[in-house]
Amino acid sequence: MTSPIKFSNGATYERFMGIWSQKVGHAFLDWLAPPEGAHWLDVGCGNGAFTELLVERCSPSAIEGIDPSGPQLAFAQERPALRSAVFQQGDAMALPYADNSVDAAVMPLVIFFVPDPALGVTEMVRVVRAGGSVSAYAWDMPGGGFPYALLQSALRECGVEVPVPPSAQVSSLASLTALWSAAGLQEVATHTITVERTFADFEDYWTTVQGGPSVSGALASLGAEAAGALQSTVRARLPVADDGSITLSARANAVKGRVPV
Numbered sequence: 001m002t003s004p005i006k007f008s009n010g011a012t013y014e015r016f017m018g019i020w021s022q023k024v025g026h027a028f029l030d031w032l033a034p035p036e037g038a039h040w041l042d043v044g045c046g047n048g049a050f051t052e053l054l055v056e057r058c059s060p061s062a063i064e065g066i067d068p069s070g071p072q073l074a075f076a077q078e079r080p081a082l083r084s085a086v087f088q089q090g091d092a093m094a095l096p097y098a099d100n101s102v103d104a105a106v107m108p109l110v111i112f113f114v115p116d117p118a119l120g121v122t123e124m125v126r127v128v129r130a131g132g133s134v135s136a137y138a139w140d141m142p143g144g145g146f147p148y149a150l151l152q153s154a155l156r157e158c159g160v161e162v163p164v165p166p167s168a169q170v171s172s173l174a175s176l177t178a179l180w181s182a183a184g185l186q187e188v189a190t191h192t193i194t195v196e197r198t199f200a201d202f203e204d205y206w207t208t209v210q211g212g213p214s215v216s217g218a219l220a221s222l223g224a225e226a227a228g229a230l231q232s233t234v235r236a237r238l239p240v241a242d243d244g245s246i247t248l249s250a251r252a253n254a255v256k257g258r259v260p261v
Contacts, residue, residue: 001005011074012211015185018049020147021109023195024252025050028108028137031191033257037061038103038133043092048076048085054106055081064102066090090118092120097127103130107136109252111176112165121183130261134185137193137254138171145251147197151209152234158226159220176255185257193252201244202235 018203036059042051045065054063064086067073072131074089091098092107092114105124114120124134137148141164146152152162169175173190180188199205222230238246 002201004036013047013213014049014075015111015208016212017147020195020197020250021046021054024137024193024199024250025053025108026057027193028191028252028254028258029053029119030034031193031254032133032135033235034058034104034133039101041066041095041097041102041105041127042063043095043105043107043120043180044113045073045076045087045108046110047072048079048082048087050106050108051076052079052081053086055085059202064093064097068105093123093129095123099126100129101127102129102132104133104135106134107138108117109138111136111138111142112154112171112177113166115166117167117170118179119184125183125185125259128259130259132259134180134183135254135256135261137252138176140192140251140253141165141168141171143172143251145253146192147248147250148209148212148215149249151234154237155170155215155218155231158222158230160221162198162215163213163219172252173253173255176253179256180255183257184260186260188255188257190256191254193254195252196247196249198245198247202238202240202246205238205246206231207232235247 038060039062040054040060042065045051046065051065054060066088070089076082077087093116105128111117128134155162177190240246
């Protein structure tokens with residue numbers, strides 16, 4: 001049995017996933033086109049990578065974030081743009097907010113980590129005012145859209161069990177549509193987002209992935225010989241450019257809906 005994925009270091013998360021989160025987050029906000037001046041709740045805000053985008057692009061009247069990881073929240077609070085944001089530690093399935101208390105709630109790269117995704121969506125609907133927005137985006141795990149899917153595949157070929165989010169299958173477009181519709185949301189719509197990220201070279205890529213909780217434990221379980229063989233396999237499969245740089249793509253599915261008036 002694999003260990004659950006836990007995010008406990010804001011800095012290593014920033015390099016491993018925060019950069020990806022902001023890239024897909026920009027495209028997500030382009031699609032969502034939210035109004036300025038709203039009161040936002042970022043559910044599963046982590047180290048604040050997406051929360052920062054909300055501040056920079058949406059000029060919120062207020063912004064709050066909740067996450068189960070204290071160290072991640074501490075990192076988020078240190079971002080200059082988020083000094084006035086209100087963060088607290090908590091559970092997406094039991095949001096510590098009053099009914100109808102925010103204008104918009106969002107789950108960025110989070111819903112597949114929620115043990116009961118339907119309850120998580122229900123909780124967002126509960127705290128959002130009538131007419132407000134409930135949205136999310138998540139890596140297309142069933143469709144191979146995770147940024148480090150190539151590495152995970154190579155690890156499995158080595159016989160290493162790689163941890164996956166507990167609700168990985170929920171990130172398909174069909175599942176997201178069903179969840180939002182079942183929660184009673186109106187004007188439900190979905191969108192697929194593809195983004196790219198360039199690593200300076202293989203060393204940059206390899207150092208980055210070693211900080212990721214979804215693969216770091218698996219990498220650490222390998223002996224020196226197996227680790228060397230894995231590196232060679234992964235290097236051979238990566239799209240290395242003439243200058244040594246490596247550009248990878250990832251795909252996320254997004255969903256939005258409106259609370260009935």
